[in-house]
Amino acid sequence: MDETHHQYIPALRFGWLTRLYDPVIRWTMREDLFKPCLVQQVGMQPGHRVLDLGCGTATLTILLKQRQPQSTVVALDGDPVVLTRAREKAAAAGVEISFDEGMAYQLPYPDRSFDRVVASLLLHHLTLDNKRRALRETFRVLKLGGELHIADYGRPHTFLSWKKPTST
Ligand SMILES: C[S@@+](CC[C@H](N)C(=O)[O-])C[C@H]1O[C@@H](n2cnc3c(N)ncnc32)[C@H](O)[C@@H]1O
Numbered sequence: 310m311d312e313t314h315h316q317y318i319p320a321l322r323f324g325w326l327t328r329l330y331d332p333v334i335r336w337t338m339r340e341d342l343f344k345p346c347l348v349q350q351v352g353m354q355p356g357h358r359v360l361d362l363g364c365g366t367a368t369l370t371i372l373l374k375q376r377q378p379q380s381t382v383v384a385l386d387g388d389p390v391v392l393t394r395a396r397e398k399a400a401a402a403g404v405e406i407s408f409d410e411g412m413a414y415q416l417p418y419p420d421r422s423f424d425r426v427v428a429s430l431l432l433h434h435l436t437l438d439n440k441r442r443a444l445r446e447t448f449r450v451l452k453l454g455g456e457l458h459i460a461d462y463g464r465p466h467t468f469l470s471w472k473k474p475t476s477t
Contacts, residue, residue, distance in 0.1 A: 363431030367395035414442035
């Protein structure tokens, strides 16, 4: 394992917490509010190929596929344990999603192969260098005119940053 892989941070920072990921995110991140907003913003069309980067347990991935059943949804995560849970959830939801184990900064996909890339709560897991690499890879796999949609958090800088998000 190289230095880059040593910097890997699992879903809840410690691998043994992974099974608690869904309840923790539901209670702490207002997931029910921001994930449907993000799905709407992505604006998927029939025939689109969509990549969910750092899919975790696939809550968002499943919403994406349900929103546009005529799309192809691919989900990638570097953690095989979280991917097992993601596959179980997709099967229970009855949706077809292709799950791949891999690193966001070394994508196993050809150039210009996706119409949309979505990264929810992933980027804060990456070092600055790996963020740059992941973004380079993202733009490599996006088709011309494709779109990247990011949802993440950081320290609020202004009063307005503390405001409640609103759905549109
Ligand atoms: C906080 S979770 C977010 C999961 C999901 N996208 C969501 O919105 O709930 C971050 C996920 O990114 C994955 N991850 C962290 N570093 C990664 C990397 N370098 N490449 C791929 N996945 C990574 C973790 O395994 C974890 O499942």
